[in-house]
Amino acid sequence: MDFFGASRHLLFSYVLINGILITLQANEEVLLDMKARGGELGWLTWPPKQGETSGWEVTQKTLNGTQFYAYSICNVGEREQDNWLRTTFIQRHPSVSRVFVELQFIVRDCNSFDGASLICKETFNLYSSEADADVGTTFHKVQFKKVTTIAPDERTNKNEMHINTETKVVENLSQKGFYLAFQDIGACVALLSVRVYYKTCPATTKSLALFPETVAGGEGQGLKEVTGRCIDNAESVDLPRIYCTMDGEWVVPVGQCQCNPGYEEVEDSCEECQPGFFKAEGTSGKCEPCPANTQSHNSGATYCPCKDGFFRAVTDPITGPCSGLPSAPRDLKATTSSLSPGKLLLSWQPPEDTGGRTDINYSVDCQHCGCNEGSSCQPCGKKIRYDPPNMLLTDTKVSVSELDPFCNYTFTVEVHSGVSMFAKQAKASTFRPPSSAKLHTSLHYTDPPKITSMRLVERDTTSLSLSWDVFPRPRVQSQRIRYQLSYHKKDNKPDVPTFVVLNLEKNSVQIDNLSPGTAYRVKVQALGSDGSQGVSSLEEQFETLSEGQLNKTAVIIAGVVAGGVMVFILTVIYCLHRRKRDTHTRQGPEDTYFSSPEQLKPLKTYVDPHTYEDPNVAVLKFATEIHPSHITKQKVIGAGEFGEVYKGILKAPGKKEVAVAVKTLKPGYTEKQRQDFLSEASIMGQFSHQNIIRLEGVVTKFKHAMIVTEFMENGALDRYLRDHDGEFSSHQLVGMLRGIAAGMKYLSEMSYVHRDLAARNILVNTSLECKVSDFGLSRVLEDDPEGTYTTSGGKIPIRWTAPEAIAYRKFTSASDVWSFGIVMWEVMAFGERPYWDMSNHEVMKAINEAFRLPAPMDCPSAVYQLMLQCWLQDRSKRPRFGDIVSLLDKLLRSPDSLKTIADFDPRVSIRLPSTSGSDGSPFRSVSEWLESIKMSQYSENFTRAGVITMDQVLQMKNEDIKNIGVRLPGHLKRIAYSILGLKDQTSTLSVFAV
Missing domain, CATH: 2.60.40.1770 (ephrin a2 ectodomain)
Structure with a gap:
């Protein structure tokens, strides 16, 4: 039969006008290009031509001066066709195990053939076979393995030409080369171009x-x-x-x-810093100009040395400017007061030139002369007192006390800065301005000193022992002070008091022969060297003991001792009782779920680490620092935004080894990236709940920052469920949801909004215990329980986010409840993607039009009703997490409540595109149908069982599906429900025949 009959001229006219343009991507390496060959291809056809029936034929045309070849076959009128076209041997690159096969072809619509449509086919098959050497013309079908069935998106009829382009993958190649083969089973096909290539990541x-x-x-x-x-x-x-x-x-x-230091990045290269510039560290920064008072005459400088006469302090960075020495203090003067003998105030003005530094301080030195006859000038040493101390002064004044009379003093005030010590080590020729000022002053006073205080040393019934202080105290023996003490009974008549006067050589006295139980008024005066009286002290009152007080004193002392012992015992008992009570009342966060209403308020509230002026403080406050030597990284288990994630072992001193997950911060990070990286640890460290991922600690004090958490063996919940599709009962799935809800209840009671609750952010351990993780998008609530946090922009996960959060970027615990409803759907659908392949725009539009996800397959009705409650448009009517936990607990305690299954529509609930192909036409092959319901892995099972038409599929029972090798309950139900949906349209099934 003619390939295209009258359409042959139309075909090549179309090709000549439009060409067959194949764009070679920058990351593709071509192994075979049928179009680019431009000569005889030498491909093998099988079987040999028999009678009028022919196999694949090569057709030659000229396109823009280049020979153009195409292979075609059109035996639609013959039954049981099996025609093969094999390529030449294709050499494989040693490291290539996966190649792409790009085809351009034309398939004739079977309906355009009169009388042949019943046996006509519209698909052909792609096969591959590996070999370590070219086998020439030897051909054995059994050596080829089927890759896929090729079906056209558009078919050609007598009036319109449609060129199809398909790209298929050939996997797991290991030998030195391979062949491709195309099998025709009764279609009308023209193969215009075959291009085989593999992908590379370019240099x-x-x-x-x-x-x-x-x-x-x-x-x-x-x-x-x-x-x-x-x-x-x-x-x-x-x-x-x-x-x-x-x-x-x-x-x-x-x-x-x-x-490197001394180099800067310039368009993917590192170039030397120019003279007058420097770069001190190996960073991504640019070279910087030399700072003040420095210079650099060479290129590639790592720092700029100081100019002559300028210095850097030990604490100054090598990248900073250099400083000069300060000039001397100005206007040094001393002030004395007659009311404070032996004391003066030194004051001065700061230097006019500080040398460009702010760490200015002063020291005061003192020498005294002439205090003793014939003595020379000597350092004052510890004989005098300074307030504040005379070293490292930052103020420009100091009080000097306890100076001796009749002495000459010389005070030297010296100014210092951070570079002063380097100036002393500099060369003698180095210019150094004066840095000190001197002041000579003398103290010559003869007034008697002042009595400053009196105190009772001891007393009995007939005597009082007293002492007192004097200021200033005498410095030398020649300055001995004499005192005059007077006393009288308090009850003396005011007009005729009787005084007793004593002259003393020391500042203490015992007064005897006094009356028992009597109050006495006492005053003391210091006498000058000429006998003049000093300033009197205030009159003080002291009382002798009475006869009875001696006996009472012993009793009182004994009582005080006994009372102190009793207070101590009661304090110990109280503390032990309170400690015992606390151990009973603080049972952990989970207790609040079963507490009385007045106990429901959480013991603490989440603190947003972003409120700290220094984020590092938040990390130290909420996370435990771990030494990196206690962590052993074993293998990479993922790659995050900031670096790799490892499985590892934590062995802290005195504790058992535990498996952990270690998040790392990749080298070259900025300080902001480091703070963002550690902020999640500041959040996690505040939580303690069995359904919240546990933070083991952080590494912040070393170059490589890390976050260490408990290790969850089964990884992310969505992937885990997809890998175990249909393996868990509804009761087990609801148990997982209960754990997630308990964790979210705890977070909501901590006044915390997660904002990114999804199955991908739930981790699972070997006990199927689920824990909430990933706190990167979370924020704290305001004091009002209904308060919201308004973001300033950024990406949000549309498929999991409540409509008010999408529209107004308002996030609350109610929006987390909406997200939890989506997580429930993910769990009950074994990790199915919410809203399937709908775009984000389509999802938002559907939600606003009141569309809600349908019940997953075999989902209990009570669980689906809870999902719908979580998805109420009015957020105030959605359940709280406490309500959700209570309901899930009831369902788990009553397994029979899970037996009622929600209504299920297979065409919607498992996202079947329709009961026909993606373009609305009937399914043309079993493989096309299986691919539409994402079960293409069973194509070979159906073929081996001889189920090759859609008519045969419609006759299959559940037992037939099991017999061909479909064992997983979830997969079995998906295929069975799809067949059930197909049977609803049996009136049109005749058009499905291949």
């Missing part, structure tokens, strides 16, 4: 690191780690690494290189 420079061209990995390899090297004049603490994806794209660079 690139990222973050000053060179990475070689790398072949992209296969499906099983995922990300391929590639080690690079720093460019010239750059370094990295760790080897720079990057990951090559299966699509030939570079992602997650780790270990940024940085230009």
Whole structure:
């Protein structure tokens, strides 16, 4: 039968006008290009031509002066066709295990053939076979393995030509080369172009690191780690690494290189700093101009040395300016007071020139002369007192006391700064301005000193022992002071008091022969050397003991001792009782779920670490510091925004080894990135609940910052459920949801909004215990329980976010409840993507139009009704997490309540595109149908069982599906429900036949 009959001219006219343009991507390496060959292809056809029936034929045309070849076949009128077209041997690159096959082809619509539509086919098959050497013309079908069935998106009829383009993947290649083969089973096909290529990540420079061209990995390899090297004049603490994806794209660079000291980054290279500029560290920064009072005449400087006469202090950074020496203090003077003998106030003005420094301080030195006859000038030493101390003074005044009379004093005030010590070590030729000022002053006073205080030393019934202080105290023996003491009974008549006067040589006295139980008034005066009286002290009153007081004193002392013992015993009993009571009342956060209403208020409220002026303070407050030597990293389990995530072991002193997850911060981070990285630890460290991921600690005091959390063996909940589709009962799934709700109840009671609650952010351990994690988007509530946090922008997870949060960016615990409803749907649907392949815009539009996700397959009605309550438009009517926990507890205690299943529509609930193909036409093959319900992994099972038409599919029972190898309950139900949906349209099934 003619390939296209009258349409042959139309075909090649179309090709000549439009061409067959294939764009070669920068990250693709071509192994075979049928169009670019431009000559005989030498492809093998099988079987040999028999009678009038022919197999694949090559057609030649000229396109823009170039020979153009195409293979075609059109045996639609013949039954049981099996025609093969095999390529020449394709050499495989040693590191390539995955290639792409891009096809351009035309398929004739079977309805355009008169009388042949019943046996006509509209698909053909792609096969592959590996070999270590070219086998020539030898051909055995059994050596080929089917890759896929090729079906057109658009079919060609007598009037319209449609060229289809498909790209398929051939996986797991391991031998030196391979063949591709195309099998025709009765279609009318023209194969216009075949291009075989593999993807590479091109050689690139990222973050000053060179990475070689790398072949992209296969499906099983995922990300391929590639080690690079720093460019010239750059370094990295760790080897720079990057990951090559299966699509030939570079992602997650780790270990940024940085230009060496003295070099700066200029368009992916490191160039020397110009003269007059410097760079002290290996960072990503630019060279900086030399600071004040420094100079640099050479290129590539790591710092700028000080000019002559200028210095840097020990604490000054090498990158800072240099300073000169301060000039001398000004206007030094001393002030004395007649009311404070032996005391003076030194004061001065700061230096006119501080040398450009702010760390100015002063020291005061003292010498005295002439205090003793014939004595020379000597350092004052410890004989005098300074207030404040005379060293490292920051104020420009100091009080000097306890000076001796009849002495000459010389005070020297010297100014210092952080560079003073270096000035003393400088060369003698170095200019140094004067840095001290001297003042000579004398103290010559003859007034008697002042009595400052009197005190009772001892007393009995007939005597009083007294002492007193004097100021200033005598310094030398020649300055001995004499005292006059007088006393009288308090009850003497005022007009005729009787005084007793005593002249004393020392500042203490015992007065005897006094009356028992009597009050006496006493005063003391100091006498000058000429006998003059000094300033009297205030009159003080002292009383002798009575006869009875001697006996009472012993009794009182004994009583005080006994009372003190009793108070001590009662205090100990009270503390023990309170400690015991606290151990009974503080049972942990979970107790609040079963407390009385007055106990429901949480013991503490979450504190937003962003409110701290210094975020590092928040980290130290809420997280435990771990020494990095206690952490052993074992293997990479993921790559986060800030760096890699490892599984590891934490062995703290005195504790058992525990498995942990270690989040790392990649080298080359900025301070803001470090603070953002550690802020999650500041949040996690405030929580303590069995359903919240536990923070073990942080590493902040070392170069490589880390966050260490408990290790959850089963990883993220969404992926875990997809890997175990259909393996858990409804009771187990509800148990998982109860744990998540309990964790969220705890967070809401801490006045905390998560904002990113999704199954991907729930972690699962070996006991199927679920824990809330990932607090990167969370924020604190205001004091009002209904308060909200308004963001200033940024991305939000549309599929999980409440409508008021999407529209107004208002987040509350009620919006977290909406997100929890989506998590419930994810769990009951075994990790299905919410809203399937709808775009974000379509999701928002559907929600605003009151669309809600349908019940997942086998979802208990009570659970689905709770989902719908979580998705109420009015947030005030949504349940609280406490209500959700209570309801889930009731369901778990009554398993029979989970037996009633919600209504289920397979065409909506498992997102079947329809009961037909994606373009609305009937399914043309079993593989197309399986692909539409995401069960294409069972295509071979159906083929081996001989189920190759949709008519046969419609006749299958549940037992038939099991017999062909579908064992997982979830997969079994998905296929069965799809068949049930197909049966609803049996009136149109005849058009499905292949």
